[in-house]
Amino acid sequence: MTTSFSPSIIQGKWHQRKYQIEKELGQGATGTVYLVRHQGSPYALKLGTDSFSITAEVNVLKHFAKAQGGFLGPSIMDVDDWEKGQELQSFYVMNVIQGTSLPPFIKQKGKEWIPVLILQLLTFLSELHQMGWVFGDLKPDNLKVVGKPYKIAWYDAGGMTKLGRLIKEYTEWYDRGVWQMGDRKAEPAYDLFSVGMIMLELYLGKRPEPSEEPNKQLKELVFQNQQIFPYQKVLWEALSGKYATADKMKQALLQAWHVQKGGSFLQPSLEPKLDQASKKRKKKKSKWGKVLFLLFLSSFFLFLYALYLYSQTF
Numbered sequence: 001m002t003t004s005f006s007p008s009i010i011q012g013k014w015h016q017r018k019y020q021i022e023k024e025l026g027q028g029a030t031g032t033v034y035l036v037r038h039q040g041s042p043y044a045l046k047l048g049t050d051s052f053s054i055t056a057e058v059n060v061l062k063h064f065a066k067a068q069g070g071f072l073g074p075s076i077m078d079v080d081d082w083e084k085g086q087e088l089q090s091f092y093v094m095n096v097i098q099g100t101s102l103p104p105f106i107k108q109k110g111k112e113w114i115p116v117l118i119l120q121l122l123t124f125l126s127e128l129h130q131m132g133w134v135f136g137d138l139k140p141d142n143l144k145v146v147g148k149p150y151k152i153a154w155y156d157a158g159g160m161t162k163l164g165r166l167i168k169e170y171t172e173w174y175d176r177g178v179w180q181m182g183d184r185k186a187e188p189a190y191d192l193f194s195v196g197m198i199m200l201e202l203y204l205g206k207r208p209e210p211s212e213e214p215n216k217q218l219k220e221l222v223f224q225n226q227q228i229f230p231y232q233k234v235l236w237e238a239l240s241g242k243y244a245t246a247d248k249m250k251q252a253l254l255q256a257w258h259v260q261k262g263g264s265f266l267q268p269s270l271e272p273k274l275d276q277a278s279k280k281r282k283k284k285k286s287k288w289g290k291v292l293f294l295l296f297l298s299s300f301f302l303f304l305y306a307l308y309l310y311s312q313t314f
């Protein structure tokens, strides 16, 4: 939703806190997010288009504030209304999540980071699902890589849906309904499909449009790409809803990751070691050969000398 008018200061009607607007961070379905300053500190302020959806988001965020298990996500600092002329506009203030979006991060750091970050994401999803929620609108736009050591951070609670309900917000490319791979029931497998699509996008570096037979196309995309090779099975199983929990997918991904690491990292370092060992063995062999040869030579001359002495005696 586009708001052509950008205020320079937003003041809460109830708490009277003043927020100086610095710039727009982005726009979502339920409002605009601004980078603001309050008493010298930066915050992200979401100004809603309707108070109902802002209240719903605030409720979900407050719920997760209690149990974010070390995962970086938005924490609510203030909730208030802004008097814009005659009308009231709801807003909430949260911490700023600064980081790099997943696609540019992978482009910069390399594809070997994909399973590492996906494993982190699965740990977060496992916790979320156990709390009875599904992320819903899971996509790179709602995730960022922050800090060092690198960690996945999330925002946008707008799509979070209670288990068993109908997914309330989705983005086509990450939605299993669009790819004819399942329905829009809020269950862990719905999020795991989106995780699979995020992986696929990061490996391919693009998002091909769904064709007339989207599920067939998806299978081809997974199995015809050699770069995905060690993760093809995990990826396809996630896309076809084979994993009932995020932990199950995590286990399978971890296994594939170890196999991949064993294949690409052990082999080169093993080869020189094997070479050196065989060289040592060869060296040992040639040393013994020399000793035996000298022994043979000296016994041969000894034999000739004995023969000479014998011929002199008789």
Ligand SMILES: Nc1ncnc2c1ncn2[C@@H]1O[C@H](COP(=O)(O)OP(=O)(O)OP(=O)(O)O)[C@@H](O)[C@H]1O
Binding pocket: 025, 026, 027, 028, 029, 030, 031, 032, 033, 044, 046, 074, 094, 095, 096, 097, 098, 137, 141, 142, 155, 156, 157, 158
């Ligand atoms: N806490 C935050 N820190 C930094 N940037 C943020 C924060 N929250 C949101 N943003 C930025 O504002 C944009 C809009 O966020 P918002 O959560 O409203 O919706 P969205 O996820 O982009 O879209 P939609 O809800 O329609 O799927 C985000 O894409 C992001 O760039």
